Amino acid sequence: MQEHDTSWVRTEMALSQQAPAGVRGLGAWIRKNLIASTGDTILTIVGIVLVAMILPQIINWAFINAQWTGTDRTFCATVAQGGIQPDGWSGACWAFVNAKFGQFMFGRYPIDERWRPILVAVLFVVLLVPLLIPRVPRKGLNAILFFLVLPIVAFILLTGGVFGLLHVETPLWGGLLVTLSLSFVGIAVSLPIGIVLALGRRSKMPIVKTLCVVFIETVRGIPLITVLFMASVMLPLFLPAGVTFDKLLRALIGVSLFAAAYMAEVVRGGLQAIPKGQYEGADSLGLGYWQKMGLIVLPQALKLVIPGIVNTFIGMFKDTSLVYIIGMFDLLGVVKLHFSDANWATPQTARSGLVFAAFVFWLFCFGMSRYSMFTERRLDTSYKR
């Protein structure tokens, strides 16, 4: 029997070589991503034309031609409109945003008391940031401070009337302050209510189930404005004569109930995704209903639906702008209110104010969605597939 000759087997690794010139470098990238075929080339040209048409205009308007400083409308109006800019000028009037910045942030909150919302904002950030960074320890204490202590402190600081603080009525609140307080309270209230509604909808008790289904489907079927109308017009009718509600509180109730119905559907999706074995396993361990839900089912279900929950939060944050329609001045409302300021009325004012408001809303919403993507990746235990 002949012995196997293995001398042809290589003993050392071949040196790795560079990829061929055709598939690396800028040229190859352009060939692959921009001009792979005739149709692709046409698309690229269309895209370039589109960008070349729009982008310079936006940059010109927002930065190069923009008026950054100024004290009144003459700085943002052309000569023909009674201002100092050359005819045909079109640029953002950031001077308007600059002059009204305090209003946009706090509304008509007394200027001497503005340190209070600022302090609340600082506390909010100081408590929120460690809560969001997974590595920082003491999450439990942090959460208690954030969800229980902060709202009370914020309420006392913002409304005042005790400890020698000047009482500031909520009609004086406005701007980003109202937007953020509405959404923070809305988020904190709607999540627990939504979970209870979702559990109720999957309950075996027919009356509880029917009530939850009717509530969820009704609220989801009507626009938020109708709910806000109801909260602002019908709520006073439902209460005994003489009992009046704060307008902000009415809006809060409306927004929270509305968001709770959407939250309930999101949570229900998570509950349905939990295999039956988990429920049965919990039952066989002798856990009661709330133990079973609180310890076994909800932790898994909520983790599954984090993207949905954050989407609902984002939706609610955007929806707070609707309180403008029932006569409150959130960020968008304040911006809109100041268009009509005769001191600043120019063709550019509305655009600039709205772009600023859009930027603020965008920052918050985009931040939330990015953070949710990060959490999703971190909590992903890769059970799926």
Added chain:
Amino acid sequence: MASQEILREEPSRGSFINDPKVRGIFFQAVVVIVLVALVWWIVQNTIDNLTRLRIASGFGFLRGRAGFDISDSAIAYSSDSTYGRAILVGFINTLIVAVAGIITATIIGFILGIGRLSHNWLIRKICMVYVEVFRNIPPLLVIFFWYSGVLAVLPIPRESINLPFGSFLNQRGFYFPRAVWGDGSWLIFVALLVGIAMAWFVARKARQRQMATGQQFPVFWTSAALIVGLPLLAYALSGFPLSFDYPKQSTFNLTGGFQVKPEFLSLYLALSCYTAAFIAEIVRAGIMGVSKGQSEAAGALGLRPGSILRLVVVPQAMRIIIPPLTSQYLNLTKNSSLAIAIGYPDLTATAGTVLNQTGQAIECVLIMMVVYLGLSLLTSAVMNVVNARMALVER
């Protein structure tokens, strides 16, 4: 023997109050009692308040004279019309803007969604920027932007911007030629209907023949010829009855033509732009949800890229797309109620005006709720039918 005796005994039952059935009944009874008490309290308060404010409940007020004007009305309406008619006008306006918005948003959304999956880097990025911008700002802000930021700063009517086909754009809206149908133009519509019916029939027959014999038939071109050709033929036969009323510039305003008011235009554009971003994400998710093996297998069977998309990928993607698409359509319809912020007379705006004038808060809010719920149910029903046709047919 003794042990068997024990076995035959009833299994030991826990305490009466630990029985889940009893607990359920007890708990539900408590819920019902609390609810009834609450409703009773609310009803009593409401009745008290209404008598105090001297408001008669009931829907009789709908027959009263409205006394306010509506700027945009698809049906005959004047301030002498009834409140009921005012609400009807609002309802029709809601329908118009919702349907127009849904169609436009779907088209833009599908283009963007497919664009986000394009092999072309530039197109992908452009679509991504659009989606990320519009998804993260409130719809109300988009509406205001179109209304006060874009349309309100257009030139005055005397300096209108000329657009192709004799249309004009200025502060007061968009003007385009109005079609005037002369005598005998009904023939064109009849021809159109006949064309559509014949095209459908041809498509059916062609499909049957292909199933039976494998022979193909140029269905698309035949249908196009039928749907376009027959009305054109009718148009020629009836002596060219169609003419156009072009908008003309006069000293202060444009006369003639068809005017689209800036309120409608900004609401329609804003809803379409905003919802399109969401539809784009749904379409992207739907197409990505079809596994790559499907299109590779189709390619291995010798299908061309166009056919792969049309016959293999799209039908499967539609199954994923349709349910969330339905909820976006519902969202758009509900968001159309933002019209009230810029003064477009939709249902919420007209019903709100009626509410302010009559003080019939409960009735007006009830009308809004019922109409929007009805629209939601109708849209869901239609989309459920579409979904059922698209759904996976399993053995």
